[in-house]
Every structure is written in C-alpha cells, then in structure tokens.
Amino acid sequence: MDALGRHILVEADGCDSQLLNDPDEVENIMVAAALKAGAEVREVTFHRFSPQGVSGVVVISESHLAIHTWPEFGYAAVDVFTCGDRVDPWEAVGYILERFGATEHTTQEVARGKIRTIRAIAK
Numbered sequence: 001m002d003a004l005g006r007h008i009l010v011e012a013d014g015c016d017s018q019l020l021n022d023p024d025e026v027e028n029i030m031v032a033a034a035l036k037a038g039a040e041v042r043e044v045t046f047h048r049f050s051p052q053g054v055s056g057v058v059v060i061s062e063s064h065l066a067i068h069t070w071p072e073f074g075y076a077a078v079d080v081f082t083c084g085d086r087v088d089p090w091e092a093v094g095y096i097l098e099r100f101g102a103t104e105h106t107t108q109e110v111a112r113g114k115i116r117t118i119r120a121i122a123k
Helices: 023-036 089-100 115-122
Strands: 003-013 041-048 054-060 063-070 075-083 104-114
Touching: 003 089, 023 041, 023 054, 023 063, 023 089, 075 089, 075 104, 089 104
Parallel strands: none
Antiparallel strands: 003 075, 003 104, 041 054, 054 063, 063 075
C-alpha cells in the first residue's frame, strides 16, 4: 500500500427506511461491519434525530466507520476509513450495503496519507 489508509465513501440509495431510522439497528450493523472487516472496535456513539435520521461513528483501532441517514429518502452516507493492511474496508462496505438493503449505490476509494508525500515532508 502506498498510503497510510483507505477511505471508502459510500452513497447508499433504496435502503430500508425503517432500518435507517432505528439507532440501535444502525449501530448493530455498523459495529458488525467493523468486526467483519477485521477491525478492533474501541468506542461507539449513535444519535437519533427528531423527527428522523441517525448519525453515528464506530471508532476502531484502525480509524473509523461513520454514517448519516435520511430515512425519508431511503439514503445513507457512509464512510469506512481504515489504516494499515490488516483490515479490509470493502468487507465492511459490502456488509453495510447488504444489511441496509441498498438497491443502488456508488463508492469511491480515496488513499489517505500518501506515503511518498509524507516522506518528502519529513525530510
């Protein structure tokens, strides 16, 4: 890997609206996704908004997973950011999309902390 981390940005559409509005279920899915990817979970916090929507983060030793939901649109914005080579962020993404029942999605992977750039700055 030529970077310190991999950051997957997910646009998940056509998701189960009831699920997206349930903070306990969203938390369970996000924590399970982190574990399926091989991450070590450190802290978890989720919040349900009124009248709807959930935001939360799963802090992992390797970085984090975050989500913001819009149940009224069946939409979730998800970030899966992992550092190192031990954890596979795509495992987490696949699990999240499946569990939320996304009928459409787009993803983008961003290399974070490009090593050549960091080494050049350190000199």
